[in-house]
Amino acid sequence: MAERIDLNAGWQFTWAEVAGGDRDKPEPKRPSEWLDAVVPGDVHIDLMQRGLLEDPFVGDNVDHAVWVERKEWWFKREFETPAAPAGKRAYLLFHGLDTYGTVWLNGKLLGRTDNMFLRYEFDATEALNESGTNELLVRLSPPRTGIEIDPDHAPLDWTGVRLFARKAQMSFGWDIAPRLLTVGISRPVELVLSETARITDVLVTHGDATAPEVEVHIDVEVEWLGDEPAKVSLSGRVHDAQWQAEAELTPGVNLISTSVTLREPPLWWPLGYGEQTLVDVEASLAVDGRELDAHRRRIGIRTLELVQ
Incomplete structure (x- = not known):
């Protein structure tokens, strides 16, 4: 770990x-x-x-x-x-x-x-x-x-x-x-101390936050420190939506992408317009059922638009 x-x-x-x-x-x-x-x-x-x-x-x-x-x-x-x-x-x-x-x-x-x-x-x-x-x-x-x-x-x-x-x-x-x-x-x-693999970054992007169903895209960057390719399992959640992915990693940095759908998620609003609600983002990396690394943070779901 x-x-x-x-x-x-x-x-x-x-x-x-x-x-x-x-x-x-x-x-x-x-x-x-x-x-x-x-x-x-x-x-x-x-x-x-x-x-x-x-x-x-x-x-x-x-x-x-x-x-x-x-x-x-x-x-x-x-x-x-x-x-x-x-x-x-x-x-x-x-x-x-x-x-x-x-x-x-x-x-x-x-x-x-x-x-x-x-x-x-x-x-x-x-x-x-x-x-x-x-x-x-x-x-x-x-x-x-x-x-x-x-x-x-x-x-x-x-x-x-x-x-x-x-x-x-x-x-x-x-x-x-x-x-x-x-x-x-x-x-x-x-x-950071890492034995065989680590999650180096997690990027979460999404579509129109005002839609009844919000499409969320997750990019997980993983560094594999082994000399040979290896199969790994990734799992996690964004708010109440779970996700899983399988990947074969090669030595160096790898990018694994997946997506989930959120139904009417709580939104982050500017001060004076509503609550500044944050939702949980989690990602876990495992090999043969053994967790090697985990990532957790919170983000705000919102859509910004320039109106001219």
């Missing part, structure tokens, strides 16, 4: 000067003291909670917060190697890093990120200690050092570098908001 371990607690953060030279080294340059961090979160909030930053949405305080976007922000935490990891692949999942990140585990470089809207996954099998304590380290660099401008689109008089940053555009300043570049481990972090 795949094991998922929550790594959101126990983080600390600090800020440092932008270092030159070897960017692969996990060494902050002239760091401040290490402070407790909230993950998921944003460094502005952590700084405000410790009295190190005034509320940027009061008066002209935002002008005194510009220094935040000019620093490197470092995050670290320790965790123990789970019992009996031998023979399992280990993956570190960052569901959101804002934005230009570098990740190390036990001093070994795992990879980099440059898009706050993506989930990043790193194979940590070789870097994870066989037993004992592990140190996870993340550096978030200033956008000005991470953005790469496409020369075919230069010069840019109005938008500047923001066009080339996969980052919330309003944080660069908008007619409704001041410039305040967010930075932090913005979504959950987890360690």
